[in-house]
Amino acid sequence: MAFRGSKVWLWRWRRNPLRRRADKVEAWVVLGAWLLTALAGVFAGLATSRSVEGTLARERVEWRQVEARLVAKAPGTFAGQTGTASSDQVWAKVRWAAPDGSSHTGQVRVRPGSATGTPVSVWTDAEGRLVTRPTTPAQAHLRAALIGALVGASAAIVPFVGGRTLCARLERRRIDQWDADWARFGQQRGRTAG
CATH class of the missing domain: 1.10.287 (Helix Hairpins)
Structure with missing residues (x-):
């Protein structure tokens, strides 16, 4: 060494x-x-x-929360639990109106067994496309x-x-x-x- x-x-x-x-x-x-x-x-x-x-x-300024409606009954049955975990939800087709008045459809997660026409809150961008909830500051x-x-x-x-x-x-x-x-x-x- x-x-x-x-x-x-x-x-x-x-x-x-x-x-x-x-x-x-x-x-x-x-x-x-x-x-x-x-x-x-x-x-x-x-x-x-x-x-x-x-x-x-x-994104926080431009993205808007709008009300969409289920196009068809959501698959599955609701077991009566109040949890909102994503594992307790299923994908279903919804329809909403964009800011320019045009109609849009997309897939969102909802409670199993939700009836046709059930209101669902979704977030959209300025063009009316589905987006995730914007981040907090x-x-x-x-x-x-x-x-x-x-x-x-x-x-x-x-x-x-x-x-x-x-x-x-x-x-x-x-x-x-x-x-x-x-x-x-x-x-x-x-x-x-x-």
């Missing part, structure tokens, strides 16, 4: 006769990669979060934050991996230079490397 001395922070930035040009280049590459990683992650995350939150806010904020964090982390990976790849290439080049220098030193001393 090799002994390693104490780690000297920022050694590539200090004056040192053993510091090579490659060390200075690597120091700048590491600094640039970290800065790009932080900036890309933060800006991409914030931009995505704002975009998602804006879209969800627009708290749900929208949480969703936007999670998506923003995921996109920010994904965007930060690109410059981070690029910097690590460039540092690995610099390290390989430095090792090749050391090999060449040792081979030259061995020839000067009358020995061959190998």
Whole structure:
């Protein structure tokens, strides 16, 4: 096991006769990669979060709850339970009027055995198409934050991996230079490397 001395922070930035040009280049590459990683992650995350939150806010404004009616009796029989779990519901065809007055039909979940003409609340977009219930402001904020964090982390990976790849290439080049220098030193001393 090799002994390693104490780690000297920022050694590539200090004056040192053993510091090579490659060390200075690597120091700048590491600094640039970290800065790009932080900036890309933060800006991409914030931009995505704002975009998602804006879209969800627009949905809350544009989407409307309307009353639809069952077109036919819903399949199954209602057992008298008051639960509203989706497992207690069946798919049935309903009809509703869009804001422009046109009639639309679609499939929604209702209680089993509901009679024809039973009113059902559904959510529609500006064109009258069925949509899910819009998110609340708290749900929208949480969703936007999670998506923003995921996109920010994904965007930060690109410059981070690029910097690590460039540092690995610099390290390989430095090792090749050391090999060449040792081979030259061995020839000067009358020995061959190998």
